[in-house]
Amino acid sequence: MYNSGLNTGHENSGVVGSILVPVRFIWPNGGRRVSLSGSFTRWSEPMPMSPSEGCPAVFQIICRLPPGHHQYKFYVDGEWRHDENQPHVSGNYGVVNCVYIAVPQPDMVPNTISPETSGNMEVDDVVMRPWYLQEGFAQYSEADLQLSRDRISSFLSTHTVYELLPDSGKVTALDVNLAVKQAFHVLYEQGLPMVPLWDDFKGRFVGVLSALDFILILRELGTNGSNLTEEELETHTISAWKVGKLQLNLKRQMDGNGRPCPRPLVQAGPYDSLKEVALKILQNKVATVPIIHSTGPAGSCQEILYLASLSDILKCICRHFKHSSSSLPILQQPVSSIQLGTWVPRIGEANGRPFAMLRPTASLGSALALLVQADVSSIPIVDDNDSLLDIYSRSDITALAKDKAYAQIHLDEMNIHQALQLGQDANPSLGFNGQRCQMCLRSDPLHKVMERLANPGTLCPSIFCCMTKYTS
Numbered sequence: 001m002y003n004s005g006l007n008t009g010h011e012n013s014g015v016v017g018s019i020l021v022p023v024r025f026i027w028p029n030g031g032r033r034v035s036l037s038g039s040f041t042r043w044s045e046p047m048p049m050s051p052s053e054g055c056p057a058v059f060q061i062i063c064r065l066p067p068g069h070h071q072y073k074f075y076v077d078g079e080w081r082h083d084e085n086q087p088h089v090s091g092n093y094g095v096v097n098c099v100y101i102a103v104p105q106p107d108m109v110p111n112t113i114s115p116e117t118s119g120n121m122e123v124d125d126v127v128m129r130p131w132y133l134q135e136g137f138a139q140y141s142e143a144d145l146q147l148s149r150d151r152i153s154s155f156l157s158t159h160t161v162y163e164l165l166p167d168s169g170k171v172t173a174l175d176v177n178l179a180v181k182q183a184f185h186v187l188y189e190q191g192l193p194m195v196p197l198w199d200d201f202k203g204r205f206v207g208v209l210s211a212l213d214f215i216l217i218l219r220e221l222g223t224n225g226s227n228l229t230e231e232e233l234e235t236h237t238i239s240a241w242k243v244g245k246l247q248l249n250l251k252r253q254m255d256g257n258g259r260p261c262p263r264p265l266v267q268a269g270p271y272d273s274l275k276e277v278a279l280k281i282l283q284n285k286v287a288t289v290p291i292i293h294s295t296g297p298a299g300s301c302q303e304i305l306y307l308a309s310l311s312d313i314l315k316c317i318c319r320h321f322k323h324s325s326s327s328l329p330i331l332q333q334p335v336s337s338i339q340l341g342t343w344v345p346r347i348g349e350a351n352g353r354p355f356a357m358l359r360p361t362a363s364l365g366s367a368l369a370l371l372v373q374a375d376v377s378s379i380p381i382v383d384d385n386d387s388l389l390d391i392y393s394r395s396d397i398t399a400l401a402k403d404k405a406y407a408q409i410h411l412d413e414m415n416i417h418q419a420l421q422l423g424q425d426a427n428p429s430l431g432f433n434g435q436r437c438q439m440c441l442r443s444d445p446l447h448k449v450m451e452r453l454a455n456p457g458t459l460c461p462s463i464f465c466c467m468t469k470y471t472s
Contacts, residue, residue: 020064021101025049027083028439030057031076038072040065043093046075056387057439071096085448140329148330155320156275156313161268161291164312171304173198174209176239183238184214188401193394196290196304197238204302205292207265209238211394215368216245218397218406267292270305278313287377315454318447331447338446357382360389364419365411367392381416388439392416399423 027034027049035046040063049059071089073096074081082088088097173196174183187195187209194210266284268277270293280289291306325331356370357380370379371394378393399422400406440449 020066022062023065023099023101024060024062025072026441027059027074027076027081028057028441029076029081029083031059033077034059035075036061036063036072037075038070038096040070040072049074055439058441065101067101070099070101072099073097140332144329145333148328151328152317152321152330153275155317156278157273159274159316159320161270161272161274161277161306161308163274163316164308165270165291165306169306171196171306173205173304174238175200176206176242177237179234180217180236180238180241181234183209184398184406185401187211187214188398193398194288194307196307199239203300205265205267205290205304207242208286208288208290210287211397212372213241213245214397214400215371215394217241218400218411219365219368219372221406265290268308269293274313274316277308278310281308281310285375311454314450318451318454321447325447328447331450332445334443335440335446335449336442356380357386358392358416359383360417360420361415363412364409364414364416367416367419368397368411381420390420392420396420396423 025036027036034049036049037043037046041047047061047063049061052058052060071091071093073093074083080094082095082097086097087099088095090096172186172190172192174186176197176199183195187193194208196205197207197209198204199206266280266286267290268280270291277289281287288307288309290304291308293303293305295301295303321328321331356374356376358367358370360381360383367379371377371392378391380388381390381392383389396419399419400409402422405422440452
């Protein structure tokens with residue numbers, strides 16, 4: 001595609017004695033072999049890029065470039081590509097990315113070495129930041145950041161749940177008298193991580209059945225001396241399970257007489273604000289909130305409209321501020337400065353909350369136990385070098401409904417790789433090493449992370465930042 005000798009950049013890009021600025025180029029979109037070529041190499045032989053430690057899908061290279069404008073492109077598995085998430089223009093060589101290198105500070109010592117590259121630097125090196133982070137982030141005052149927070153808070157307070165409702169769609173609900181076994185198969189066949197529950201006797205929605213319920217059921221089945229047998233699973237109703245769940249002392253509250261009482265359904269109405277729904281999700285530690293429209297005397301007639309999640313709210317924010325995100329400094333801040341999720345400042349350093357990871361050879365039982373004990377929605381599955389291979393999420397449990405696999409396996413005998421392979425057989429579009437999770441860098445701006453969380457394209461909206469950040 002490119003001929004040697006062509007140059008659209010500065011002619012002095014390799015002149016000895018010129019000031020050269022180290023710039024990190026990053027390709028975050030995967031591939032087996034990735035190289036970099038640009039105006040600063042006169043579009044000659046592409047320079048190989050190295051996968052980042054702990055992030056095999058993220059490739060990087062550091063080049064020393066003179067101040068000024070440069071163009072570049074990536075050569076990924078035999079195909080020329082550009083990063084659509086970074087500034088790009090149309091030029092003589094198709095669509096290319098562009099970068100502007102600012103003039104260095106006066107105290108910077110001129111570099112007399114010709115342009116060179118390095119592929120073994122740490123991703124989170126403070127000095128060698130990505131070119132798009134070399135300016136701007138540190139220049140915002142606290143007042144500017146607070147103004148951004150106020151604008152987003154005002155948007156959430158003045159817009160209602162109607163903003164989230166799709167033009168068309170359906171919501172599946174189950175009757176509480178349905179057998180647990182049938183409910184398990186419904187979630188598997190419909191590809192649903194959870195469903196609202198309808199009590200026909202009470203004439204209202206009373207709860208939600210989620211993948212976590214089936215995790216608890218399977219763990220109970222695998223416990224010696226369990227009162228819940230496989231035969232009972234055939235006829236055990238959802239309502240009976242909910243009562244039994246209280247007896248397990250899991251997620252229960254006690255009334256004034258010390259008796260277990262069920263937690264009321266966390267729900268919202270179509271006229272509630274987005275802020276109210278977000279607070280209900282966060283404060284009650286639930287994944288979704290059913291949006292229910294009540295009519296009739298005392299709301300006796302209920303109609304479920306939607307299942308709202310934080311991803312929906314993030315998508316709404318991104319859509320509303322799509323063309324004005326640059327005017328919101330808070331959205332331009334790198335995620336490393338905001339301390340989101342489970343954050344480890346440096347690879348290998350400990351923090352107050354341990355970073356939960358499992359190997360593919362770990363048992364399915366240990367994965368389910370960790371999901372419950374750590375109260376997370378997904379677990380990174382890593383190799384011996386702690387490089388991310390895949391994730392195991394709560395909703396993956398529904399794959400065990402295929403051919404009644406749950407009745408034929410033992411949780412401590414099946415490993416995670418086998419469980420994920422079973423899920424791949426059930427859904428070939430999501431396989432081991434498939435695109436089931438999103439990845440970002442510590443230096444990525446908040447709006448970029450929000451966009452990925454708003455459109456996860458996975459069963460579980462989780463993002464991993466070079467194995468140093470984990471959100472559930």
